[in-house]
Amino acid sequence: MNRSAPRRPSLRRRLLVFLLIPMIALLMFDAVLSYGVALTYANRVHDRDLSDDAVTLAKLLDNDRLGSQLTPQARFLLEYDPDGRSYFNVRRGSGGLLAGNGQLPQPAHAPALGAAPTLYDTRLDQHTLRAATVHVAARHAAGDSLIVTVAETLHDRREQAREILLLAVLMQTFLIVCLLALVWFGVTRGLRVLDPLTAQLAGRSLELTPIDGADVPQEIQPLTRTIDALFGRLRSMLDLHDRFIADAAHQLRTPLTGLSLHVERALADPRPETVADALGHIQRLTHRAARTSSQLLALMRAQTAPGDPGESRLLDLARLIPEAVTQRVHEAIRAGVDLGYAGSAQPLHVLGDAAGVQDMLDNLIDNAMRYAGRGSNITVQLQAREDGGATLSVEDDGPGVPSELMSRLSERFFRVAGGNEAGSGLGLAIVQSIARRHHAEVVYQAGSGQRGLRVEIRFPPATRGRAST
Structure with a gap:
């Protein structure tokens, strides 16, 4: 059964998605914000008109010619509302309803005489209303006043806010679509900077020269x-x-x-x-x-060998080194060499690879046995240093190495003139490579009494890892 290959990730698609999702979220937030701003604006305009209507009606009622009565035309204009009704109420300051089309609740605090209209929210006949109340003196009735209240439903306000929101969302959606088209074009054009690099790599055979040049964009x-x-x-x-x-x-x-x-x-x-x-x-x-x-x-x-520190372990050299030396004793006896060990029994930890440390010690012992010869003494020693590190040394009492040649002992295939021709000249080079992998230092010096050769491996302090078992 043939299965379709898994869809590969697309850098272009990922960039566009990362841009599209924030833009949609921003559009939704902007829509809510726009509706709030539009509704605030519509409320402000309608409140101003409502206040003007209350003042105008008060002036109209206070006209002596009208006798505090509304004409049918004025009543029609006040009551007309496509969504329901407009409401008004006229009362004397001394009490009593002069005119009106509903029992409009009065504000909690009656407006002062001659003050600006008071705006407040109220309800009547299960309608939420916005009302304006003004208190004016009645010129036709000495010592009396008129309290005029005009109210309207919120339908027009909300309708106006929705119209503003629709226009804003349509415009912003158009702008976002145009912006995404520009982003698509820009991302597509921008990714073409990878084409020369791709062509350069495709045109290579076995060339491994660096590809990072002055024309490579800093992002890649x-x-x-x-x-x-x-x-x-x-x-x-x-x-x-x-x-x-x-x-x-x-x-x-x-x-x-x-x-x-x-x-x-x-x-x-x-x-x-x-x-x-x-x-x-x-x-x-x-x-x-x-x-x-x-x-x-x-x-x-x-x-x-990989030099990843994550693959290292905490090794106890005080346990590892004596075991490795013990394995070489019988071989040393056959070669006529006295092989011994000196070191503390206290744990001495370093960070490293057990197999690598054993290979290093084996090569040091091999080198000493070959070049010191029969009848020689070889001592493997382990010491702790004050800085927390450890020093592993292998010392023989053979013919030694001239001081001017000490620096060349780690070179591959280097053999001291007059030495044992059976050697390959690779043992100390192997030691140097393993020590470098363990961040250790290899030091060559003359043995005790200026006889033979002493090779020291100075391990750095162990700072992490777990104890080897």
Whole structure:
């Protein structure tokens, strides 16, 4: 059954969604705000008209010619309302209703004589009304006054606010649609700056040069710098592979050539003593080739192992190192070497990789056993430092190394002149690579009494991790 491929994320779609959702929310908020502003504006206009109507009606009623009576035309105009009715009420200040079309409730505080109209909300016949009351002197009745109240429903106010809101929303929606179209066009055009970079990468074969240049936009520089860092790691890895191939070819050429010569010698002279001598040489050369290959692979692993601190653990060297030394005692006895350990039994923790630390110690012991020779003494020592770190040292009492050559001991394939030719010259280079991965320092110095060689691995203090079990 064929299943459709999962939909890939789109940067263009994500940008547009991130813009569209806030715009819709902003439009809704603006609609509520616009309706509130429109309703406030409509209320203000209608309140002003309502106050003017109350004052006008009061003046009209106070006209001597009208005799405090409304004409039918004035009553019709006051009562006309498309949504219901307009209401009015005229009372004497001394009491009594002169005219009106409803019992309008009066405000909580009666307006003062001659003061501006009082506006208030009220209800009549289940209608919510807005009313205006004015208190004026009656010229036709000495000592008396008129209280005129005019009220209207809220239909016109709300209708006007809705019309304003509709116009505002339509206009703003149009503007947002135009803005989104511009954003779409801008995002599409803006993403085209990636086209030259894409074409540049597509046109490369095995070229791993940096791609971050002056023409790369600053917004995508983190991406290009990450790619350049990846290219740098790949270049380093490829360089290591090329170096490994070259080193393997260089180091294995001599033993393989020797193997070929001794095989030809045995074939050319089949006498038993010649064949036995040739087989002895072949065995030694085979062991040398095998050791060189093993050392090359160990160096490659040490150089290419990930250096992620998250993979490290808190190691107790006071427990790890004695166990590793114990495993080499029988080999040292066969080689005629006195191998010993000196160190405190108190826990001594460093942050690192147990297998890497053991490989480092094995190479240091191998190096000391090969170059110190039979009858020598090798001491592995573990000490705590005042800064919280630890120092692991391997010291022998062999012929030692001239001081001017100490700095070259970590070079690959470097061997001190006159030393044991069976060595590959890779042991201390492996030690250096593993120590670097553990942020440790390798120090070479003369042994006690200026005899032999002392190699110290100075581990930094352990600040995190968990205890190794």
